[in-house]
Amino acid sequence: MSQAIGSIAILGGTGALGGGLARRWSKAGFDVIIGSRTKEKAADAVIKLKEVLGDEIKVSADDNVSAAKAADLVVLTVPYAHHANTLSAVKAELQGKILIDVTVPLRPPKVGTVQLPEAGSAAQEAQALLGEEVKVVSAFQNVAADHLNSDREIDCDVLVAGNNxxxxxxxxxxxEAAGMKGFSIGPVANSAASEALTSVLIQINRQFKCHAGIKISGLPE
Ligand SMILES: NC(=O)c1ccc[n+]([C@@H]2O[C@H](COP(=O)([O-])OP(=O)(O)OC[C@H]3O[C@@H](n4cnc5c(N)ncnc54)[C@H](OP(=O)(O)O)[C@@H]3O)[C@@H](O)[C@H]2O)c1
Structure with missing residues (x-):
């Protein structure tokens, strides 16, 4: 599959979730571009990733706009407070592409309470802001960065919502390339369920001092 996708840009890939995805996908053989507001910070993240995985991984650094322009598929991994600004800055570069949006619209300090935006979800806000030529797909809201940034097997499923x-x-x-099972769950409006679940998982994390995820049961053998 890594041949079918030329390159993946991860905007905010210097952070916890984006860095974890960069680690998993570059390990799986994908060509990954780590994006940042500053190219220097992205370059530092590349050096650190190569220290872990070796020089042979195909990972490079750029600013967010150049990374979005260069890649076939783009992933947005910045905190919700910077979701709209970051998307507006790369709107032109995203036209005709798939955007994976991992954003959970948390509103500190009450991150353990579901507080979805008026549009329904962060992914719907992204779709409205970017227009229909961008295929927004929401995913990874229920996977802790801690798991992605490890070599452990990830005992966690991923809900994937989008109109296309x-x-x-x-x-x-x-x-699947990142080491989990993904479930296609229908239109981007259904991202509200994935995004809301994260605050529920935060409540569980607080009780059990863990990084909880979700698993789908009842599937055929
Ligand atoms: N952490 C998790 O376990 C987890 C799990 C599921 C989903 N998520 C979602 O993943 C997204 C990222 O979470 P995270 O924990 O990885 O966040 P993070 O580490 O706090 O930040 C990610 C990146 O966002 C960029 N950023 C910070 N301030 C910014 C600003 N003012 N404007 C534009 N970019 C800015 C930074 O990149 P540069 O400084 O390099 O530009 C930073 O490295 C969030 O939407 C979160 O809801 C996180």
Whole structure:
């Protein structure tokens, strides 16, 4: 599958979740561009990733706009407070592409309480802001960065929502490449469920001092 996707840009890939995805996908053989507001910070992240995985991984650094322009598929991994600003800055570069949005619209300090935006979800806000030429697919809201940034097996499923079926299927494949099972769950409006679940998981994390995820049961053998 790594041949089918030329390159993946991860905007905010210097952070916890984006860095974890960069680690998983570059280890799986994908060509990853780590994006940042500053190219120097992205370059530092590349050096650190190569220290862990070796020089042979195909990972490079750029500023967010150049990374979004260069890649076939783009992933947004910045905190919700910077979701709209970051998307506006790369709107032109995203036209005709798939955008994976991992954003959970948390509003500190009450991150353990579901507080979805008026549009329904962060992914719907992204779709409205970017327009219909961008295939927004929401995923990874229920996976802790701590798992992605390890070599452990990840005992966690991923819900994948988006209006375009082929784009959802492609992202399900990328979830599998990152070491988890992905479930296509229908239109981008259904991202509200994935985004809301994160505050529920935060409550569980506080009780059990863990990084909880979700698993789908009842599937055929
Ligand atoms: N952490 C998790 O376990 C987890 C799990 C599921 C989903 N998520 C979602 O993943 C996203 C990223 O979470 P995270 O924990 O990885 O966040 P983070 O580490 O705090 O930040 C990610 C990156 O966002 C960029 N950023 C910070 N301030 C910014 C600003 N003012 N404007 C634009 N970019 C800015 C930074 O990149 P540069 O400084 O390099 O530009 C930073 O490295 C969030 O939407 C979160 O809801 C996180």
């Amino acid at each position: 079926k082929e784009a959802r299927q492609l992202v399900v494949g990328l979830v």
